[in-house]
Amino acid sequence: MTPANLAHTTPIPVTTPRSVTILGATGSVGVSTVDLIKREPERYRVEAVSARRNATALAQIARDTHARLAVVADPEFYGMLKDALAGSGIEAAAGETALIEAAQRPTDWVMAAISGSIGLKPTLAAIERGATVALANKECLVCAGAFFMRRAAASGATVLPVDSEHNAVFQALGAGRREDVKRVILTASGGPFRTWTLDQIKAATPEQALRHPNWSMGPKITIDSATLMNKGLELIEAQHLFALRPDELDVLVHPQSVVHALVEFRDGSMIAQLGSPDMRIPIAHCLAWPQRIDGPAARLDLTKVRELSFEAPDLTRFPALALARQAMATGGAAPTVLNAADEVAVGEFIAGRMPFPAIATLVEKTLEAAASAACWRSPMGWMRPWPLTILREV
Amino acid sequence: MTPANLAHTTPIPVTTPRSVTILGATGSVGVSTVDLIKREPERYRVEAVSARRNATALAQIARDTHARLAVVADPEFYGMLKDALAGSGIEAAAGETALIEAAQRPTDWVMAAISGSIGLKPTLAAIERGATVALANKECLVCAGAFFMRRAAASGATVLPVDSEHNAVFQALGAGRREDVKRVILTASGGPFRTWTLDQIKAATPEQALRHPNWSMGPKITIDSATLMNKGLELIEAQHLFALRPDELDVLVHPQSVVHALVEFRDGSMIAQLGSPDMRIPIAHCLAWPQRIDGPAARLDLTKVRELSFEAPDLTRFPALALARQAMATGGAAPTVLNAADEVAVGEFIAGRMPFPAIATLVEKTLEAAASAACWRSPMGWMRPWPLTILREV
Numbered sequence: 001m002t003p004a005n006l007a008h009t010t011p012i013p014v015t016t017p018r019s020v021t022i023l024g025a026t027g028s029v030g031v032s033t034v035d036l037i038k039r040e041p042e043r044y045r046v047e048a049v050s051a052r053r054n055a056t057a058l059a060q061i062a063r064d065t066h067a068r069l070a071v072v073a074d075p076e077f078y079g080m081l082k083d084a085l086a087g088s089g090i091e092a093a094a095g096e097t098a099l100i101e102a103a104q105r106p107t108d109w110v111m112a113a114i115s116g117s118i119g120l121k122p123t124l125a126a127i128e129r130g131a132t133v134a135l136a137n138k139e140c141l142v143c144a145g146a147f148f149m150r151r152a153a154a155s156g157a158t159v160l161p162v163d164s165e166h167n168a169v170f171q172a173l174g175a176g177r178r179e180d181v182k183r184v185i186l187t188a189s190g191g192p193f194r195t196w197t198l199d200q201i202k203a204a205t206p207e208q209a210l211r212h213p214n215w216s217m218g219p220k221i222t223i224d225s226a227t228l229m230n231k232g233l234e235l236i237e238a239q240h241l242f243a244l245r246p247d248e249l250d251v252l253v254h255p256q257s258v259v260h261a262l263v264e265f266r267d268g269s270m271i272a273q274l275g276s277p278d279m280r281i282p283i284a285h286c287l288a289w290p291q292r293i294d295g296p297a298a299r300l301d302l303t304k305v306r307e308l309s310f311e312a313p314d315l316t317r318f319p320a321l322a323l324a325r326q327a328m329a330t331g332g333a334a335p336t337v338l339n340a341a342d343e344v345a346v347g348e349f350i351a352g353r354m355p356f357p358a359i360a361t362l363v364e365k366t367l368e369a370a371a372s373a374a375c376w377r378s379p380m381g382w383m384r385p386w387p388l389t390i391l392r393e394v
Numbered sequence: 395m396t397p398a399n400l401a402h403t404t405p406i407p408v409t410t411p412r413s414v415t416i417l418g419a420t421g422s423v424g425v426s427t428v429d430l431i432k433r434e435p436e437r438y439r440v441e442a443v444s445a446r447r448n449a450t451a452l453a454q455i456a457r458d459t460h461a462r463l464a465v466v467a468d469p470e471f472y473g474m475l476k477d478a479l480a481g482s483g484i485e486a487a488a489g490e491t492a493l494i495e496a497a498q499r500p501t502d503w504v505m506a507a508i509s510g511s512i513g514l515k516p517t518l519a520a521i522e523r524g525a526t527v528a529l530a531n532k533e534c535l536v537c538a539g540a541f542f543m544r545r546a547a548a549s550g551a552t553v554l555p556v557d558s559e560h561n562a563v564f565q566a567l568g569a570g571r572r573e574d575v576k577r578v579i580l581t582a583s584g585g586p587f588r589t590w591t592l593d594q595i596k597a598a599t600p601e602q603a604l605r606h607p608n609w610s611m612g613p614k615i616t617i618d619s620a621t622l623m624n625k626g627l628e629l630i631e632a633q634h635l636f637a638l639r640p641d642e643l644d645v646l647v648h649p650q651s652v653v654h655a656l657v658e659f660r661d662g663s664m665i666a667q668l669g670s671p672d673m674r675i676p677i678a679h680c681l682a683w684p685q686r687i688d689g690p691a692a693r694l695d696l697t698k699v700r701e702l703s704f705e706a707p708d709l710t711r712f713p714a715l716a717l718a719r720q721a722m723a724t725g726g727a728a729p730t731v732l733n734a735a736d737e738v739a740v741g742e743f744i745a746g747r748m749p750f751p752a753i754a755t756l757v758e759k760t761l762e763a764a765a766s767a768a769c770w771r772s773p774m775g776w777m778r779p780w781p782l783t784i785l786r787e788v
Contacts, residue, residue, distance in 0.1 A: 171663060174569035180686035252696055262668070262696075267678040267689035269565060270668040274656070284661040292574035295661035302646055302656075302704035310696035 024113035059084030134286035145240030167282035168260035168273035232324020341366035418507035453478030528680035539634030561676035562654035562667035626718020735760035
């Protein structure tokens with residue numbers, strides 16, 4: 001191949017539309033996916049859309065995208081959905097079984113954007129049938145990453161990472177061969193407390209922790225960005241997505257959130273993906289992959305950004321990142337325990353029932369307790385009580 | 395393909411050694427190539443090496459790499475080469491025909507690192523036989539880019555760009571399809587006068603212009619970095635290498651020289667290649683392509699670099715870049731005139747016979763004169779007198 005032998009930028013030829021299913025269509029990733037699809041009506045045909053409870057918004061999305069099926073996970077909202085779809089010819093369904101059946105419908109592409117553990121089964125259903133799955137659900141990888149990726153390999157499913165950091169890694173990997181990768185670096189904004197002293201961080205309020213400098217996200221993930229736990233969970237996700245060893249994964253604090261990840265190859269080259277902090281960029285990449293579509297996100301203008309800065313993460317002020325690395329190295333159920341303990345701890349902090357540094361302390365104690373209980377290999381059922389028990393001691 | 399299906403970093407299996415020819419083995423790119431090859435003796439078998447006049451250094455390289463043939467371009471140095479190779483069993487040859495024959499020997503890979511117009515014919519000889527050619531010669535692309543790339547396409551040759559910026563583009567292009575490229579951005583260090591005022595630049599001495607902040611290079615290219623003409627010539631090279639329109643090419647001033655180029659795709663993603671300013675990184679990439687080898691260059695540590703900055707180039711203080719863009723848009727012989735005029739002008743400036751801003755003025759006047767003489771389509775022979783004539787008027 002000679003670079004110049006390749007063709008000029010031309011409009012992408014539209015062949016058969018790609019059939020798609022959007023699980024979690026009313027959340028922020030789902031809404032962005034719908035936005036992109038509506039801009040390219042000839043390129044995509046929507047089969048099914050789902051939401052947890054927001055029947056009204058879901059019905060509107062189903063109508064806008066000419067979907068064939070709309071599913072609410074919570075059966076209580078079935079009536080509301082049915083009414084909202086009256087006269088549209090769009091099928092309405094509700095409940096977990098309907099959700100799984102929606103994922104099983106034979107579409108080319110599935111956006112798996114149901115957040116939380118409720119997303120596991122429908123996402124797995126899409127994986128099991130060998131679909132191309134754009135994965136936005138964290139729990140699939142954090143709590144069941146090895147299992148999940150094994151199932152994908154067995155069924156021949158393609159897993160496309162939606163998260164901006166993992167999507168960046170996926171794009172950068174295109175510049176080389178997997179066996180030539182030396183290191184994968186995820187960037188972290190550093191969160192709202194990046195420049196705060198340890199004492200200031202100790203006194204941080206939920207309001208302060210909820211002010212993320214670059215991205216607008218849900219409260220759990222925003223607090224996780226403030227503790228850097230979010231980056232730790234992303235390391236665990238990357239470990240499974242790209243079959244990396246813990247020592248091949250690193251974090252760089254990069255306050256501008258312009259460079260999303262870097263891949264270092266054995267010859268010393270680093271390949272980075274950069275973009276405006278707009279989730280429609282990675283989502284568009286997944287939607288069109290292996291092609292690309294025109295994206296509506298603001299173009300990145302580096303003459304306006306002017307400076308990109310990088311620093312090593314400070315594990316003294318942000319111990320949660322070290323805990324996540326430790327859970328990643330331990331493997332087994334440790335990442336699940338980490339995530340569950342963090343979920344409880346963040347809830348307690350937001351509710352004003354414990355100080356900010358107690359999040360990491362609670363997670364640490366839970367990991368220790370679980371380790372000493374020697375139950376890493378137990379099934380998932382046992383985990384629930386741990387964080388709640390330890391909570392009283394923090 | 396699922397990312398996790400890919401294998402772990404493992405030693406690269408050595409199959410048949412790649413047979414290589416190094417044209418211009420004693421120059422800075424040649425020496426780096428030899429350095430890399432000597433580290434991987436099982437991976438490469440050196441067929442031929444060449445130099446202009448440095449017979450002693452060439453003979454040493456030929457012995458070190460167990461080459462079969464060594465050629466000096468200047469026949470005057472044949473005796474010296476023959477003596478230096480005595481008893482080694484390595485064939486010695488001299489002259490332009492011998493150089494072309496060396497390029498024609500059926501090797502897998504050729505480093506075309508002869509600088510100046512003397513490099514055209516041997517490089518073309520390698521291209522014509524359909525070799526994989528690592529191209530470090532500027533003139534091939536600046537003066538005969540369209541012709542050169544047409545010949546490569548016809549013979550099925552692969553052209554790998556050695557220059558750090560073009561190599562970075564080539565690597566970044568791996569993350570997408572050529573038809574999805576929106577823009578290619580080459581970075582420029584900005585040279586030693588980046589922060590100088592117009593008045594200060596007017597009074598710049600050759601000594602000041604020869605102090606390049608990041609790279610150690612020859613005098614012509616160092617002065618071209620100070621005027622930004624070098625970046626203009628690189629735009630012209632990129633135009634041909636990657637079949638880009640002038641409006642798809644941009645320059646960003648980036649003083650740290652860590653990001654070498656960026657490719658913007660239609661969905662808003664940008665892919666950049668980063669690395670220490672060490673030519674062994676792009677050379678190693680070309681040498682091993684499409685695989686990669688372990689490189690001896692210092693790893694890039696962004697926590698030590700700390701800040702990467704970007705700014706738009708200032709065409710008032712650096713008019714040479716605008717002239718190069720203009721020549722690129724005009725096409726035909728304009729880039730050749732630009733380059734020839736610049737060569738003469740830089741020589742005059744280094745000799746202390748004209749001030750720094752006269753470099754751009756001379757190039758501009760030469761371009762105008764050549765355009766009004768309407769001789770863009772003439773063969774190459776006519777060009778020599780132009781810059782010399784105009785020199786008297788500057």
